[in-house]
Each structure stands twice: as C-alpha cells, then as structure tokens.
Amino acid sequence: MTLAGALHIVKAETLVQADDEQLLLTGCFAADLMSDVLAFAHPGSLLLTGLTTDQTIRTATIKRVPAVLIVQGKQPGSEMLEAACEQGVGVYATPLSSYECSGLLMQAGLRPYRKQAPAEPAELVEGGRGGSE
Amino acid sequence: MAAVSNPDAAADRPRHYEFPILGRAYFLGGRASTAVKAALSGAEIDEDTIQRVAIACYEAEMNVVLHGRSGYLTMDVYPDRILVAVLDQGPGIEDVELAQTPGWSSASEEARTLGFGAGMGLANIKQQADEMRLESTVGEGVQLYLTFVRRDENHG
Numbered sequence: 549m550t551l552a553g554a555l556h557i558v559k560a561e562t563l564v565q566a567d568d569e570q571l572l573l574t575g576c577f578a579a580d581l582m583s584d585v586l587a588f589a590h591p592g593s594l595l596l597t598g599l600t601t602d603q604t605i606r607t608a609t610i611k612r613v614p615a616v617l618i619v620q621g622k623q624p625g626s627e628m629l630e631a632a633c634e635q636g637v638g639v640y641a642t643p644l645s646s647y648e649c650s651g652l653l654m655q656a657g658l659r660p661y662r663k664q665a666p667a668e669p670a671e672l673v674e675g676g677r678g679g680s681e
Numbered sequence: 682m683a684a685v686s687n688p689d690a691a692a693d694r695p696r697h698y699e700f701p702i703l704g705r706a707y708f709l710g711g712r713a714s715t716a717v718k719a720a721l722s723g724a725e726i727d728e729d730t731i732q733r734v735a736i737a738c739y740e741a742e743m744n745v746v747l748h749g750r751s752g753y754l755t756m757d758v759y760p761d762r763i764l765v766a767v768l769d770q771g772p773g774i775e776d777v778e779l780a781q782t783p784g785w786s787s788a789s790e791e792a793r794t795l796g797f798g799a800g801m802g803l804a805n806i807k808q809q810a811d812e813m814r815l816e817s818t819v820g821e822g823v824q825l826y827l828t829f830v831r832r833d834e835n836h837g
Contacts, residue, residue: 582796606711
C-alpha cells in the first residue's frame with residue numbers, strides 16, 4: 549500500500565507533506581512511547597501516534613519512518629511541524645483513534661512488518677500443523 | 682551543533698566527533714543523535730550499523746536530558762567498529778543493575794509526556810550495541826561506553 553493510499557483510508561489531513569506520497573509502506577506501527585518505536589518499528593513504516601512533540605519527528609528521522617499520522621484529532625504545535633519540514637518527515641492528522649486507524653488499515657491490507665511470519669496458534673489451524681517444515 | 686571531525690587524520694586513526702548535550706533542555710533532546718546519524722550517513726557506513734548507533738545514542742541522549750545537568754557524547758569511528766561514550770554530570774545512578782531492568786524507571790511525569798521514561802532506554806541501548814559498560818558515582822554523574830562492530834564487509 550502506498551502512503552497516499554493509507555492516508556486516504558484514514559481520512560487524513562496534510563500538515564506537512566511527505567517527500568514522496570507514492571512511496572510503498574513496509575508496514576505500520578502504532579505507539580505513543582518513543583522507546584517502543586525505537587525498539588520495534590521498522591524503517592519505511594507509517595507511524596500512528598498521539599504524541600505531538602518534536603521528539604516524534606526526531607524518532608521518525610532516526611528510525612527512517614517517512615510519515616507520522618497524528619491520531620484522535622490532536623493538533624501538533626509549530627515546533628513539531630517545523631522539525632518535520634526540516635527533516636523531511638510527513639505529518640498528517642486524522643480525527644480517528646489509533647485503534648480505528650489500525651483496524652481500517654489492516655482491513656485494507658496494510659500488514660504490520662514482521663521479520664518472520666508469526667506462528668499460527670496450532671488449535672486454530674485446520675488439520676493441525678503436522679508435517680510442516 | 683558543534684561537531685569536531687578529522688577527515689584528514691591517518692587511516693588507522695579514528696575519526697573523532699563530539700556533541701554537547703544539555704540537561705533539562707527537553708526540546709533539544711535528540712539533536713546530538715540526529716547529528717550523529719548525519720555524520721555517519723556521510724561516511725560510507727552500512728545502514729544497519731548507522732541505525733543501531735543512532736537508536737542507542739538517542740536513548741542515551743534522552744537519559745542525559747531527563748536526568749543529568751549537562752553532558753556530552755563522543756564518537757570514534759574506526760574501520761571495523763564505532764566507539765561511543767555518553768558522559769554526564771548529574772545525580773548519577775544508585776543501582777546500575779536495577780536501572781537496566783526493562784520497565785524500571787525513575788523518570789518524571791514530564792519525561793513521559795515527551796514519549797520517554799518507560800524504562801526501556803538502557804534495555805534498548807543494550808540490544809543495539811555489541812558491548813555496553815555503565816558506570817556511575819552517585820552525586821557526580823554517569824558514564825556509558827558503547828561498542829558497535831561494523832557490519833559492512835569493506836571496512837574503511
């Protein structure tokens with residue numbers, strides 16, 4: 549899914565335009581704790597967050613996250629937007645909650661980035677997992 | 682941001698960089714790490730190593746901003762590894778073992794409003810670095826030494 553496609557799905561308003569909205573996202577990550585973003589987000593993902601300080605932009609820059617989606621109708625201050633312009637990080641805002649955005653984006657096919665496919669719980673897989681290799 | 686580098690130094694000498702960090706200057710937190718990343722990005726170092734150094738520096742820098750009075754970050758880039766030291770003057774850490782427990786935090790409410798202070802900083806740093814040494818004298822400050830082995834094959 550492209551960044552533009554994801555933004556359309558969550559009815560996002562553009563605050564700072566990303567360098568390339570046609571960029572293909574590697575995944576999506578939602579967190580308000582920047583330590584979690586640093587530890588677990590994947591470069592090239594869209595970041596959903598409610599944190600509207602310039603730390604969000606610094607974290608995105610360090611993690612090579614191309615765009616940040618501010619959820620829940622929050623309005624970031626000018627410092628954050630200036631930092632975003634400086635660093636070339638897109639900033640978008642949506643009235644939807646983090647949970648709603650995640651649900652809509654997942655449904656539309658934007659998967660979380662994973663290094664390996666997650667193991668399916670055995671009892672939910674028809675016929676068990678015998679013989680898989 | 683004052684960065685000191687010696688690009689003309691002999692090949693076996695590391696390139697040396699220094700970045701100041703101001704304690705309590707919440708809105709400047711992350712500046713030094715952004716400069717670290719920019720310095721490495723122009724130095725033909727593999728992306729994975731840059732990423733690991735930048736993440737660890739950011740967490741370490743935020744520790745100084747949130748807990749220290751002042752400090753600085755030094756970085757030495759060798760052909761096969763990168764050494765980082767983050768040194769601060771401040772209250773120090775009473776129990777360095779406890780401080781490394783994931784989830785343990787002594788950060789203020791203010792830190793949390795910045796998206797930090799979840800007690801994952803040192804755990805994150807440890808995960809990114811190949812080696813980590815943490816020393817502290819209570820009432821004086823903290824010294825954090827990190828080693829990153831470069832992942833690129835054509836060293837230098």
